Amino acid sequence: MIFELKSVNLDTFEAISSRRAIKKFDSNYKMTSEQVDSLMKLTILSPTSYNQQNWRFVISTDQDVKEKISIAARGQAQPKDGSLVVVLCGNMDAWKTEPLRYWKNHPSEKQETVKAALEKKYDGNPQNLRDEAVRSCGMAAQTIMLAAKQMGLDSCPMVGFEYDELANVINLPENHMIVMMIVVGKRVQDASQRGGQLDLDEVVFQNKF
Numbered sequence: 760m761i762f763e764l765k766s767v768n769l770d771t772f773e774a775i776s777s778r779r780a781i782k783k784f785d786s787n788y789k790m791t792s793e794q795v796d797s798l799m800k801l802t803i804l805s806p807t808s809y810n811q812q813n814w815r816f817v818i819s820t821d822q823d824v825k826e827k828i829s830i831a832a833r834g835q836a837q838p839k840d841g842s843l844v845v846v847l848c849g850n851m852d853a854w855k856t857e858p859l860r861y862w863k864n865h866p867s868e869k870q871e872t873v874k875a876a877l878e879k880k881y882d883g884n885p886q887n888l889r890d891e892a893v894r895s896c897g898m899a900a901q902t903i904m905l906a907a908k909q910m911g912l913d914s915c916p917m918v919g920f921e922y923d924e925l926a927n928v929i930n931l932p933e934n935h936m937i938v939m940m941i942v943v944g945k946r947v948q949d950a951s952q953r954g955g956q957l958d959l960d961e962v963v964f965q966n967k968f
């Protein structure tokens with residue numbers, strides 16, 4: 760079903776280079792539930808360490824909710840004007856919540872090995888849990904943005920929000936953290952020119968720093 764979704768004729772390189780953080784979305788454009796579903800099905804194919812899938816996504820196409828999210832985002836218009844808001848959250852209990860199912864397609868020895876590894880890495884280690892939430896959601900965020908391009912849509916990644924206000928809007932459970940949100944929709948205005956990338960020499964090192 761994912762692969763039957765109508766997509767624009769774009770290759771991966773083009774999707775990467777044409778993705779921009781869009782500020783102005785068409786408030787009349789509505790994604791279909793099939794589009795949203797396909798986008799999220801692609802998103803959960805993103806990699807996570809030990810396949811622990813410690814992300815949780817709050818999705819909204821509801822205008823009232825999106826307006827509340829815009830208020831929490833210090834008045835930024837993207838959530839209310841975009842078609843879909845995805846709030847990417849980390850579940851800090853994922854490592855211990857029926858962890859055998861993360862390798863359900865594999866033999867039980869593999870499942871038990873992963874369970875033990877998860878306990879070793881995350882039990883009593885909030886820093887590791889937090890880092891993992893940010894890594895997993897970061898991976899998923901890029902998938903959302905590139906898949907949106909392939910669907911002929913645009914996106915804006917956002918962390919400019921009042922954490923507690925947004926937590927309240929989405930009813931964030933205990934032991935979860937909000938990592939970021941992504942707005943997806945139809946742009947009505949191109950992004951301004953790129954801020955400017957650093958030279959490769961400054962950010963890429965051969966073999967060591």
Ligand SMILES: Cc1cc2nc3c(=O)[nH]c(=O)nc-3n(C[C@H](O)[C@H](O)[C@H](O)COP(=O)(O)O)c2cc1C
Pocket residue numbers: 778779780781782835915916917918919920939950953954
């Ligand atoms: C984690 C993160 C948070 C961001 N938060 C916001 C935001 O709150 N509002 C906004 O308009 N843009 C936001 N941006 C967009 C960045 O400003 C933008 O990605 C950056 O300037 C590079 O531009 P480009 O994405 O168009 O290449 C955010 C981007 C990232 C990755």
